[in-house]
Amino acid sequence: MKGIRAKLSTLLLTLLLLVPTMANAHTVSTTGPSPDLRSALGRLLGEHAILAVVAMQKGIDGAPDFRKAANALNQNTDDLTVAIASVYGKDGAAAFKTIWSSHIGYFVDYVKATAAKDEAGTKKAIADLEAYRMEQAKFFADANPYFDESIIASELKHHIDHLLSAFNNYANKNYTAAYKDAQTAYTHMFATGDALAAGIAKQFPSQYSDASSTNPASDLRSALEQKLGEHALLAVFAMQKGIDGKADFADIAASLNRNTDDITAAVASMYGKEAGEAFKTIWSSHIGYFVDYVKAMAAKDEAAAAKAVHQLEQYRMEQAKFFAGAIPSLSEQTLAEGLKMHIGHLLDAFNAYVAKDYAKAYADVRTAYSHMFPTGAALAAGIAAQFPEQFHTANTSSVPSVQKVWFQVKSNLLTIDGSKTTMDTMPFVNQGTTYIPLRYLAEGIGAKVVWDASDDSVWIIAGENKAEFWLGADFMEMNGQRIEIGDPIIMKDNRTQVPVRFIAALFGWDVRYNTTDWSITLTKAMAMEASSNHH
Template sequence: MKIHMTRILTLMLAVFLVIPAFASAAPTTKGSAADLRSALGNLLGEHAILAINTMQKGYDGKADFADAAGALNANTDELSQAIASVYGDEAGKSFNTIWSSHIGYFVDYVKATGAKDNVAKQKAVDNLEIYRLAQAKFFATANPNLNEQELAEGLKMHINELLKAFNSYVAKDYASVYTTEREAYAHMLMTGDALADGIVKQFPTMFTGDIMNNPASDLRQTLGQILGEHASAAVFAMQKGIDGAPDFDQAAAVLTMNTNDLSNAIASIYGADAGKAFNPLWSSHIGYFVDYVKATATKDNTAKQKAVANLEKYRLAQAKFFATANPNLSEQQLADGLKMHINELLKAFDSYVAKDYKTAYTAEREAYAHMFMTGDALSEGIVKQFPAKFETTTPTVPTSPQVSTVTMQLGSKTIHVNNNKMMMDVAPFIKNGSTFIPVRFLAEGIGAKVKYDKTTNTTWIMAGDDKLAFWIGQDTMQLNGMNKKVGATVFVKDGRTEVPLRFITELLGWNVAWGKDKATIIMTKAMAPASAAAHNMATDMTNMSAGHMSH
């Protein structure tokens, strides 16, 4: 009997909590903390994608709605098992009930929209508000390292993103649908990072390393995120294609954006020329899948076989590309893995056409999980190839790191960096459920240089050889030439660039806590004395640049 790949990841969590990983002298993507992070990101990211797809199916009255919802429920069961593996069976059951409720409220919202029942729509929104507070309380009660207010803010963002994607779909603003879907997906992986970080802090003897500051883990997570998105986006775009759906072009455009992200990731490791060579090669297999869909629609078996033959040529060329770039990767194993990827996508599509929807969604989930495993293999091979780039440096003098503290307060322009008091032009504030801070004062307070370019509306942060660019009015930033989703639109308030607190702290590896007054923000991080602050920040950036892109 075939076991679902995602289920395997979930069941592994229980093992990680009782068998600590052994420290290795060489950097690696493996380890209990990194595995926990990957598993939670996998499941939470999948939840966002499946939820948006299911809401579309429900609104359209599609025959596969029940099976789409079944895939979403299966994901919930696996998340519940993950929670149970950490906090016990009773906690797992409680989580399942709470988490399932918000899926039900989304369904209520879809039904009310279809019936044009505004009262019922508002009730669904009210219930989602009750849910997010209960869910935040659940996590914060279970883990003292998780801040209830921040959790509630994150869940509000999740709810708003899913509602926005659905409302845009109803309004036929398809470009917005898929932009929002990508943001929702990336945000849930960030949520997984936060939960995993809290769990590791809660059970330190069961884990090794700080997963938020491990560049090898970052690379693994980045590649898993991009490749997982590719699989799901391909399956659902193929469904849109055979259905002749009006949003097919926009659904297919996700694959192009995803390919660009993956090409940028390749370029960040092997150089711009390698990224340019990878892009058309990877894009070709997407084109062959489109050929297969078109041939299926016209019942042209000859064209279908040609598409399959082209996919066979592609997988061999793609395997050769990776194996040539990296001697740690086996060309035969790569080719076998790509064959599995191709077969899973074709199986999901053929089953959908045959109206065997249960098989279609089982194959889609297997394809998604398999791509995370592919990301695991590629990232480990890259880390072995460039070990120096992925080492977590430890300061030798002094032997004990000093804890730096940055304290801010909502509504106050005062910022304390260790014992130094500074004044900001703009106080931290909450907007649309997210806490925003002026990035200049945080960056300068820990040793980085900040520059604003009026001609391009760009805020640059420079630390050593690393450069970050934040574009006003966009929800994407750039880290050493690589794009990364911010999670909210960057904007200017009173002459200062504002970014979400959660994003910038996770990017730089700071721990965030809220004071008892629920208004004081306390950020801490172990680092060398003040004279080396800029160097440590540069190290953070280098670690991040090893594999980060859009999330």
């Protein structure tokens, strides 16, 4: 089915803009050492982002569960440390934990200073976070020769900025912006996990000999795990906000609905519009039943609570039937059992929170989140098996296989695989982010570029597929599906400029900065250019 390539993963965008295609792609799988590493790092880093957001909210609110929320964040650090130890040993892990833990402490300092309206305290916390990111970047660069210290430092700046923005907007009661920032922070950490996994796989090829961690099947798995994990976390914390009568309940509920829209679009891209609509009706119903349960608990209405639980039971059977009907290799009974666990985890986390057993509540939160990853992996495996032509055959894309792109900040020369183009504008740096003109990059690899003056958007078209960017927006759309960029699209010299960081992170390209001449080289992962001048 041609729709399978939509934004569910970055595969289609990869073919469309910049990532090289392989003339004879090897058979790939959703599992294996490399995809599993990618999944594990994405899961833990994504969880870190959301738990940090929640802990900061609880801190500024003086909530009684703040310490347990912070403990859950520390447990996430412990798990990340174990993952680092498996790669870099006990000493490396100990060094990582000391550095990583420090930035959590600095965020706590920032919350405390904000609560006390201590401007000097907030500035000190920001300075400490700045020092942290440089130390953390050095740690990874020293540990792995494939990691670029300047790029890691830049990505950590984005991570810190996302969390601070989410917190500041929450403290200022701009809840819509706060939850948008929270979702951006969560999404960004999966891209970070992808980059770490790719670098580790290159460093230890004997342990990760199952090809790249970023292949079509692995992309599919990662996308499903990310969205399902996000659903679990948003559902849990929306239920907390609901029972507490918090002013931001409607906004976190809106984030949960956006997550539903994303999953629905993915289903529609694979199985058609009608299937997407059918899925959304079923999936949305269980969110509604959880809301009913929260309302019943708030009203101490046991009959209403029992009714909501019964409706959730009916939902899981209907949802299992839907997936089993769509994906022949999946057992309806197994799906139903998995959905029963999902419902149980969310109810357990909520009931423990209501009972003020916060230690159990946050343990259940983490369990609910983690459970969605094997669920996403199972769905991805079933879809990949159902559509082998999309995930296991040679790539027949007509887009040329680009090996190397080279350009310089403040230079109008662009070189793509040795072919030089003189641009009428130049790459530049804006607030620490390097930008490159989109048109020349796209046209250089054979895509069509269309400017739509009606809404200040740029279309990049390859065959039946379309990517769309809007001036000033920090997101783009692939075939109608939204992908966060993290930085705004900028118009400069009458050209649409896009962040190099976004292109590189999304596409899994190696980036090398030459600080002597301000040049940047993007290379295919297996054709990375080594240079002692690149840092």
